Amino acid sequence: MIDLPDDASVREAARRLAPLVVRTPVVRNPVLDALLGAELHFKCENLQRGGAFKYRGACNAIFALDDATAARGIVTQSSGNHGTAVALAARARGVPAHVVVPRNAPAIKLAQIREAGARVLLCEPSMAARDAECARVLAETGGTLVHPFDDARVIAGQGTATLELLEDVPGLDAVIAPVSGGGLLSGTTLAARGVDPAITVLGAEPAQAADAFESLRQGRRITDMEPDTICDGLRAHLGERAFAILSRARVEILLAGEAAIVDAMRLHWDRLKLVIEPSCAVPLAALMATRERWAGRRIGVILSGGNVDLDRLPWQPTSA
């Protein structure tokens, strides 16, 4: 039996996180509304500390620890936003963070995690090597592992963005978030259904990394698909807890193609004036691909993050 969080876990997380996280704004745009024929409310987690929703889950996990446990430090593996989030949250708690990162991760990611105050441990770029290095550091330090998504407190923390959204914009018909390991989407589901059992919850996934879509369709976790997507934040496979929560809640996953994702990313930059990363553009891309279903609906969109290398963009600007 795995421990699953519920909507009360999200509310508890919200109380814990209130003094720690940025209450991010919700923005709208009439041009995007007109394009989709619906009313879109964007919850700006790209403006969260560390530039992504991940700070919520990391803080909830780390601030829930007792002092003695926390003092032994936090261990995780991630070359992405979770690594930075754990580093920042551990620093906020005043305890050490050890982040295991594959040797081939982009230098900019390593710099970001180090800047956030963590000790970076490089390992070979295989899952086995990452797990082994994590186990070694856990044994060495007696620290606590904070998994990027398959963790009840991480899931509950991610759900707090949706609680805030539904406080600021009551009565939404639907809420949509990207899905990878499923921490954000399962937290979103618990939060949204806790407020309104009839609300539609949608996941958005790249068609070329559609393991969550397939897992929910087949009723079993598919963990052997090779993702092939520009969305560097959406290459993990759905976790056990997320699979259980999303299956039970009958959450529907919408898919988006790579070109549509890049177009949607640019729409966010152009129209919302927000820097978002490719993974964050998948919900709008997926909504546009199924436009006729959303006419007149009021939809909350979780903007997951804005960590993108400004020297490498998925379109081709020239120097001005």
Place this chain on the structure above:
Amino acid sequence: MIDLPDDASVREAARRLAPLVVRTPVVRNPVLDALLGAELHFKCENLQRGGAFKYRGACNAIFALDDATAARGIVTQSSGNHGTAVALAARARGVPAHVVVPRNAPAIKLAQIREAGARVLLCEPSMAARDAECARVLAETGGTLVHPFDDARVIAGQGTATLELLEDVPGLDAVIAPVSGGGLLSGTTLAARGVDPAITVLGAEPAQAADAFESLRQGRRITDMEPDTICDGLRAHLGERAFAILSRARVEILLAGEAAIVDAMRLHWDRLKLVIEPSCAVPLAALMATRERWAGRRIGVILSGGNVDLDRLPWQPTSA
């Protein structure tokens, strides 16, 4: 005698604009605070309708008109954010807008103004030709001219961003905004000093378009300087009303070099996850250039706008 707005004009504008404009968020960032050694509060007018603060002034001028006058339409000249703002504000009021634009303006700007619902009138790219075409359209339509900055109601409207900022973040030591024609900076001055007569008000100007700096230093409007700056929104000369207001309030202008402006622009994108235009980066660039003066101070920064061509950036990204 010219009609000058005062702080009561700004408060009146705020009441008029409350149902019309976006109450834009104020954001912070610990990394930028650490870089400057001060506490920065960014008022996100790049998230305003039309992507810039200009919508406030245009709305205040247009919604103050009586119905019969408004119905004859609005006329302005601008190839930039003011043109779009007038078009959007006129559409919100339900009246026609005629925007005179020089023939050599970028196609993307013309498209933006047309998309916002205005009739675009092309003219030769000289100030004389623009004035002549404006006069012709005014005579033809009996419409009302809304000047981009040298207009009491436009100035009062621009000041409302600062009123909101000081409501959300009381007790700031200083507020800073970019200066070109001076509508934003003079409105900012009236608003800020109306709330706190002792608050420091700063303008930020490109060193290579420093007519406001020189005008205030010499005590007379300098209107023959040739701007040579990447900041396409800061190439106008200080207007008469702004000159009077800024002189009387002894507002200090800080300067920033072109390379520092590009660096600061990128910092906003990277750290705040906000798309801003070069003009909007001048305040942070100017603060950084005078860093030692601001240690520990609490400073409000008006982010003026985010309208930038994503196909042409002032740094050289490669396609990802």
